[in-house]
Amino acid sequence: MTLFRPRTGGILVLAAIIALVPLGLGNGYFYDVAVNAMFSAIVCIGLNLLIGYGGQISLGHAGFFALGAYGSAILTGRYEVPPLAALVLSAGAVALIAFVLGRPILRLKGHYLAMATLGIGIIIHIVLKTESGLTGGPDGLALGDFTLFGLSVSGERDWYWMAGGVLLLAVWLSLNLIDSPLGRALRAVHGSEAGAEAAGVDSSGTKVRVFVISAVFASVAGSLFAHKNGFITPDIGSFFHSAELVTMVVLGGMASTFGALVGAVILTLLPQVLASFEQYEAMILGAIMMGTMIFMPKGLLPSLAGLIRRWRGER
Amino acid sequence: MFAEFLQYLFSGLTSGAIYALAGLGFAIIYNASNVINFAQGEFIMIGGMTAASLVAAGTPLWLAVALALVVAMLVGIALERLAIEPARDSDVVTIVIITIGASIFLRGAAQVIWDKEFHSLPAFSGETPIALSGATLMPQSLWVIGSSALAIAALWWFFNRTLFGKAMLATSHNRLAAQLVGIGVKRVLLASFALSALLGAVAGVVVTPITFTSYESGIMLGLKGFSAAVLGGLGSGLGAIVGGLIVGLVEALASGYLSSAYKDAIAFIIILFVLFFMPSGLFGRRGTDRV
């Protein structure tokens, strides 16, 4: 298990996997699914900081994802802002929104926090659906390729390397953040807010900062996703997508950056695998979700790691 | 002017009573386990769909309703036994994900067992609107409101006057202590699922003549029920009722006086505001931080 502990080791393994996976990807479709999985993973890694390390739930992160996507679409399409600048501006706006909302909302606990974040996600979704003059409404909005320093990212293969690079960056940021003073404060807050306060930690400020960071992760992934698909609909900001993101984090393993990644990859692949079961798809998906959580309540990666550790110990 | 206002009020009461009834089920399971059961909406759907399909097959309404309640209870019991009980000692988030999985499963099963069409039930006491000072109300709305009132009264009696109900309440306050004084925590959990499934089915049956039912109708009702339960304060039956009525009334008044496009958003903004000032909802237990 030494692989997963030191910072650089995990990242190197991940980089190697990202480099090797294309050998097994037969065509554009497989690349596309891999890219979708990586974008979800970026959101989940950010969300995991909040849920896994901070112990704060959010059922509204699809809203931030959608804001990033629509921000990029509107800025590049309507105001001809360069894509990279649009991505940064959108992320900045999302950070501001998350900051303003964060303070009052993060005072809430447990299911009340779930409700509040759910409400924010739904409000964002409603606005995207209703303001059709700006967002195209339920019929969606088209946008162009992503360009980076004059080079245009287009086609599944370009996007694969782009997403892979951003994913590595996200993992690196996340691992560093966890080991930073902010990360330690966050874990202290998770353990006991009163205890953390007594030790001089600004618990409210800590939570807000991580909320903002996770929202920015979602926004950036949303912007990139929008450019990759070339077309977006308000569905990406729906409550279902928010619930899906939380499920990815919990299924993969809370408080584990790589767990969040594994959860995102699995839940992106699963519907593709199950699509062939037609009407039984939903039943099978539900059963797998229940089964995983019943038999691996800590999530896939931590539970498997535990198994391996035990097996090694016995040897 | 007044007739208009009264009509908005009736509209809000109709929706609100539906949300309230949906919210009650959340409150019961939360009380017994501190878990939000995201499959609660599916109990409502199962109640409605079972009754509607039985009536369509020629079963008398009263029998169809009775069978629908039984079916939903059995599903609730099976869910608790097969999926919740084995994970009883896990994190709350883990159990919440299990219930999300269960809701996907039950929806999937419903579209296989039944179909994807909308179904209806005949109104229990006719379709002649009741007129009052220029506004009208359908008799079925009174059934919904009456069922909510009856349910809350029955629950009050159950939790305060019966030994088993008191045991359930005790378990919600402190599971370990309850266990120590000999309360079967397992049985309490099972009963809470059976009870909330029953309530869900009651809701499903009485609202189907108004809103119709389909395999997906549990999603919206579950979401609104959850909102109602949280707004009212988790674990409080009265809170769920008041919360549901507020959400329904806000939606109706917002569509009447402000904007129907933003009525749902306005309802959520009101909920957010209430939570900012009352972080445990309107009637919720004050949270005590365990240090």
Added chain:
Amino acid sequence: MGGFVRWRAVILGVAWACAGIGGAIASEPIRIGSFLSVTGPASFLGEPEKKTLELYVERANREGGVLGRRIELIIYDDGGAGEKAATFAKRLADSDKVDVLIGGTTTGTTMAAVPMAERAKVPLISLAAGIPIIDPVKPWVFKVPHTDRMAAEKVILDMKKRGITRIALISEDAGFGKSGHDQSVAVARENGIEIVADEVYSAKDPDVTAQLTKIKNTQGVQAVFNFGSGQGPAIVTRNFRQLGMSVPLYQSHGVASKEYIRLAGDAAEGVRLPAAGLVVAAQLPATDPQKPVVTAFKAEYERAFKSDVSTFAGHPYDALQIVLAAINRAGGTDKAKLREEIEKTSGYIGTAGTVTMSPTDHMGLSPSAFHMVEIRKGDWVLLD
């Protein structure tokens, strides 16, 4: 990942082998890929669409396929989400190597797949109504259903005929109702009809009397037009009667199925709506060129599935017929040739109307595709 069992393919394969015509069809099958919203909020469209496709592909195979080649149909359910539709369309084109795409149940799911179809150069025939799908014309993208605008025009012109000049709109806030609403506003303006009240509701709202009360209390409303689908319009209709509103109520083609009449009950009496010939097959005059097509389709569908046919069930039928005819004319499945032949479709009489496409018109429907009907005694009565 390549080895998933394709149930559809297996079942079709077996059915075809059982039919005992294996010897005649030796070459590669023709692959038709479809992404439909079989579940989710648009399932009332996607489900009948899927049934129709399966029914008619099976039938075509029973009759020996096309050009002596068997047809393989692969359907994925996008749940109504554009992003899933984009991925599934890519899967169909890249992995399943289909020759043609049928789908996009909704405008959103179609548009999400359009960039891919254009890039991969696969003909795509949409089953959705939105105008952006074909305007501006995209070389590889076609559509078969009427646009929402045509439905709105039918209704607005009927109102005009009755001397109505001030109307109220009440629309569903989601895809179908939203785009229908926008078209209705445009068409009304062009025809000098004033919209004095404009309300919306969500697809699953239990009660809309608040919105209707607002309309009722607006001065001078002469008719109400509801654009929506699913259970919403039935609730609107019931609430409309509950409030004792007496102005004419119009619905869109979104409710042109018996399900609506069943759900709305007596409240649906007197409601007018534009419906495709398919829905009123029996009432069409014998001279109507559509009559034999729609009567046969309706009978076949209702016999196979024991449920009432809706306008939407006809769209994939039309798409399939246009594709199969084009493959026949192209003499194969070369995509560029196939695209050209689809574009040359001319005088095809389908469930939606008569279709004549051109390089500048990738829908090609005659405007007379809709019939105005009124609901009387629980059944459709043809008005024109």
